[in-house]
Amino acid sequence: MNSSPPHCTSVSRAFVRGSSPPRPPPGAARWGNFNNYYRFHDTLSRVQLLPAADWFRTHLQDSHPSPIASRPSAPTRLVALDIGCNSGDLTQHIARHFVSEDIPLDILGIDIDAHLIQRAQDQVAQPNVRFECLDFMSSESSSRIQPYLTERGRSRFDVIFAFSVSMWIHLNHGDAGLSTFLGRMAAMSRYIVLEPQPWRCYQTAARRMRKLKEPEFEHMKHLSCQDELSLTKLLDELYARHNLKLIQDLGTNDWNRRLLLLECPSAMSVHR
Numbered sequence: 001m002n003s004s005p006p007h008c009t010s011v012s013r014a015f016v017r018g019s020s021p022p023r024p025p026p027g028a029a030r031w032g033n034f035n036n037y038y039r040f041h042d043t044l045s046r047v048q049l050l051p052a053a054d055w056f057r058t059h060l061q062d063s064h065p066s067p068i069a070s071r072p073s074a075p076t077r078l079v080a081l082d083i084g085c086n087s088g089d090l091t092q093h094i095a096r097h098f099v100s101e102d103i104p105l106d107i108l109g110i111d112i113d114a115h116l117i118q119r120a121q122d123q124v125a126q127p128n129v130r131f132e133c134l135d136f137m138s139s140e141s142s143s144r145i146q147p148y149l150t151e152r153g154r155s156r157f158d159v160i161f162a163f164s165v166s167m168w169i170h171l172n173h174g175d176a177g178l179s180t181f182l183g184r185m186a187a188m189s190r191y192i193v194l195e196p197q198p199w200r201c202y203q204t205a206a207r208r209m210r211k212l213k214e215p216e217f218e219h220m221k222h223l224s225c226q227d228e229l230s231l232t233k234l235l236d237e238l239y240a241r242h243n244l245k246l247i248q249d250l251g252t253n254d255w256n257r258r259l260l261l262l263e264c265p266s267a268m269s270v271h272r
């Protein structure tokens, strides 16, 4: 049984170009790489929860130093990363939202699944949106992402979006992987918008694998949390470990997932 993801290796790039890529059985997407995700997951109710445009202006645009101090600078372009972008619908919606609020934004969407990224690239209609196939947990992820920042004269992102991806990282990489995930984001950005899945989603994902007779998530039994309360406690501990400050609970979307705004240690030195 092949349970590895359709990574962007040279082999899977060939699959992207080829005619019949190997897909997991419907529903057995062990990285959350569901094929028709956006048929079932509305993007509007999540974009609506994002902080108001004024928040981005004050905390992100205005806090970039102007190259010529005496001259009023043009609005700063924000640079964002969307981790686990699937086929890119939410990434594109976020980009349109910023443009409609008059905030120029460049956004890079990354996903572990080459087929989904190919679809995202085929559908992209905005020049400020780019998609790349990349496993954020791989050792090469930082060096693969760095050129995107360098091209824009930045050392870090203004904001990283991580919608409904933390559970897949947790299930596939365990507690240590979840910590690495948060630590990497903390080092790479000024703010993080995080939509962590609740514990019941872990149970549903594990049940789905059993039902489809797919291998279990090897880390599931060993996670230090086994209910909602202990998952929340673990996340709080990891925020503290990586000096992430929860600055706002942005609310809950239509299907009851919370959206959190976290400040990274680097934001504190830039902004204050």
Ligand code: SAH
Residues within 6 Å of the ligand: 031, 032, 033, 034, 037, 041, 083, 084, 085, 086, 087, 090, 110, 111, 112, 113, 116, 134, 135, 136, 137, 162, 163, 164, 165, 168, 169
């Ligand atoms: N963020 C989107 C899609 C969530 S589904 C939204 O909320 O609308 C989770 C996505 O994360 C899947 O497309 C899956 O392929 C991707 N993913 C899981 N692990 C990943 C990893 N290590 N690196 C990059 N993407 C990953």
